[in-house]
Amino acid sequence: xxxxxxxxxxxLDRDKCTGCGVCLKVCPQGVLARCGDFVQIxxxxxxxxxxxxxxxxxFDAIRVRSGVGCAAAVLNVMLGRTSTPCCGSSDDxxxxxxx
Amino acid sequence: MPSEDSIRETQSPSxxxxxxxxxxxxxxxxxxxxxxxxxxxxxxxxxKIRLGLNRMGYMIDPGLYALGRPDSHSPxxxxxxxxxxxxxxxxxxxxxxxxxxxxxxxxxxxxxxxGKGTFGTTxxxxxxxxSRLADIVDHRTLxxxxxxxxxxxxxxxxRQSGFRVIYGPVEAKDLPAFIDSGNRATPEMRRKTFTLxxxxxxxGVELSIVVKYGIMVGLVMFFLxxxxxxGNLWSNVVFHGTLAVSAFVAAIMAGAVLTPLLLPWLPGxxxxxxxxxxxxxxxxxxxxxxxxxxxARTNHLExxxxxxxxxxxxxxxxxxxxxxxxxxSLSGVKKEMHFALPLEIGGALIGLTMIIVARFVT
Numbered sequence: 001x002x003x004x005x006x007x008x009x010x011x012l013d014r015d016k017c018t019g020c021g022v023c024l025k026v027c028p029q030g031v032l033a034r035c036g037d038f039v040q041i042x043x044x045x046x047x048x049x050x051x052x053x054x055x056x057x058x059f060d061a062i063r064v065r066s067g068v069g070c071a072a073a074v075l076n077v078m079l080g081r082t083s084t085p086c087c088g089s090s091d092d093x094x095x096x097x098x099x
Numbered sequence: 100m101p102s103e104d105s106i107r108e109t110q111s112p113s114x115x116x117x118x119x120x121x122x123x124x125x126x127x128x129x130x131x132x133x134x135x136x137x138x139x140x141x142x143x144x145x146x147k148i149r150l151g152l153n154r155m156g157y158m159i160d161p162g163l164y165a166l167g168r169p170d171s172h173s174p175x176x177x178x179x180x181x182x183x184x185x186x187x188x189x190x191x192x193x194x195x196x197x198x199x200x201x202x203x204x205x206x207x208x209x210x211x212x213x214g215k216g217t218f219g220t221t222x223x224x225x226x227x228x229x230s231r232l233a234d235i236v237d238h239r240t241l242x243x244x245x246x247x248x249x250x251x252x253x254x255x256x257x258r259q260s261g262f263r264v265i266y267g268p269v270e271a272k273d274l275p276a277f278i279d280s281g282n283r284a285t286p287e288m289r290r291k292t293f294t295l296x297x298x299x300x301x302x303g304v305e306l307s308i309v310v311k312y313g314i315m316v317g318l319v320m321f322f323l324x325x326x327x328x329x330g331n332l333w334s335n336v337v338f339h340g341t342l343a344v345s346a347f348v349a350a351i352m353a354g355a356v357l358t359p360l361l362l363p364w365l366p367g368x369x370x371x372x373x374x375x376x377x378x379x380x381x382x383x384x385x386x387x388x389x390x391x392x393x394x395a396r397t398n399h400l401e402x403x404x405x406x407x408x409x410x411x412x413x414x415x416x417x418x419x420x421x422x423x424x425x426x427x428s429l430s431g432v433k434k435e436m437h438f439a440l441p442l443e444i445g446g447a448l449i450g451l452t453m454i455i456v457a458r459f460v461t
Contacts, residue, residue, distance in 0.1 A: 001362065001426050003426050004431040004434060007428065009430050025266050026248035028289065028290060029290070029291065030286070030289075050214065050249045051214075052245075055250070056251075056253050056254070065430065066249065066429070068422065069421055069427030069428045069429050070432065071422060072422050074432055074433055
């Protein structure tokens with residue numbers, strides 16, 4: 001299943017990419033693929049912005065505004081209940097099914 | 100009071116936990132040996148979790164555990180101290196000898212904890228040190244669940260602990276095949292799915308959250324819905340109250356049950372649109388039933404109001420399912436909420452106005 005189109009913040013810097021391929025192993029959505037000596041974004045809309053690729057890129061070649069795609073979390077931040085985007089009420093850090 | 104350092108120094112998981120069956124002596128002290136079998140108590144706990152009961156208190160002690168009779172060559176698998184994650188992991192490894200290193204994620208599953216950073220490089224490196232893993236195994240390899248990767252920087256772990264991180268499969272059930280093939284994952288093992296079954300088990304928790312507030316709201320609605328109409332008060336409360344509560348239940352069913360189940364087949368990409376569709380279908384069905392069953396007494400404006408308020412609420416509930424789903428992004432959710440939330444609130448307010456006005460229009 002694919003969520004909304006053309007909204008994901010994932011960017012890959014080909015000049016920094018060494019083609020080590022660790023990002024291919026950590027991506028749970030098949031967003032990236034090997035293309036010769038480098039890695040390429042092949043399915044941008046499938047990206048869930050979990051940040052696994054950027055976190056594990058030793059060469060800082062991947063940029064993504066990572067977070068959890070959870071409406072309750074966004075709502076909690078909007079209502080000022082939590083400072084960090086997480087789900088659930090203020091008394092438990094996380095109570096809904098997302099975390 | 101001992102200092103925090105000395106607690107960490109001597110920290111070992113409790114042997115009193117019900118899945119611990121033995122003790123294994125190592126160069127770094129005694130390590131609890133655990134059973135790979137899942138008991139009735141474990142299953143009962145799992146059912147409670149899936150119904151949204153006691154979700155926060157379901158944790159085990161962090162630290163190093165032994166499954167089977169592991170030695171200095173046995174693989175080391177990482178997990179979170181959410182009991183459901185831990186049970187899932189040990190249950191897929193019967194007859195194997197492995198070390199399980201459980202991180203302290205405050206009882207949160209691996210993926211969510213990784214997103215929050217509690218399943219992360221700092222905790223991992225600290226736990227490797229406090230469990231004295233380097234004294235127990237000869238190799239320097241850790242098998243970390245792939246879904247832990249958002250919190251763990253493999254290169255940093257290697258630099259700070261000397262252990263190399265190998266990312267295992269997304270699902271614990273693929274671990275035996277992964278280990279047997281020399282720590283190699285097939286492309287399928289690396290993908291997070293969201294099957295009908297995976298969506299269905301989430302419904303209990305979705306509903307439990309709604310029911311927590313819904314019973315109160317439903318009761319208030321039942322009585323308020325009957326006020327202000329011409330004629331006998333109690334007869335009005337029973338008639339319009341039942342109409343209101345049934346419309347409310349239909350909206351909950353649409354948003355928290357039908358939408359998760361029918362997710363791939365409902366039109367639209369935004370969850371709010373999917374929920375709106377499901378909500379409109381059930382609201383139309385609800386309206387049709389009332390109009391045919393009690394045509395003389397049913398007010399068209401009131402039914403019309405519920406056909407706006409119900410789907411608006413269903414749409415909102417469906418949007419909340421983004422958090423439980425596995426394929427939504429934060430940027431996408433923000434975009435969706437930006438257009439959907441005003442429409443949901445607007446639709447609900449117009450619907451509510453129609454329902455209130457209905458009693459003054461004959």
